[in-house]
Amino acid sequence: MCCKLCILQENLNKSLIATFDLLNQPNLHKNWDIILIQEPYIDTFKNAKATRAWTVIYPTNHLNRSEKT
DSSP states (O other): OOOOOOEEEEEOTTOHHHHHHHHTOTTHHHHOSEEEEESOOBOTTSOBOOOTTOOOOOOTTTTTOGGGO
16 A cells, blocks of 8 residues: 655745735645745744644744744
8 A cells, every 4th residue: 555645845935924824725734744834934922823723843943043944
């Protein structure tokens, strides 16, 4: 039996509008197993925006060098 892993990589160019557009797409999770966000929007508290349906994983040194996230 063969398994297929579907990955979406999306560059959001640090845009809040693009972030909300991606996060609020209905059924997005049905088409992709992993979604990687490049250049996410980072707020003043150094957090990426996400809903309860998402798991955000930050680099180890994110709080020290959030401009690199």
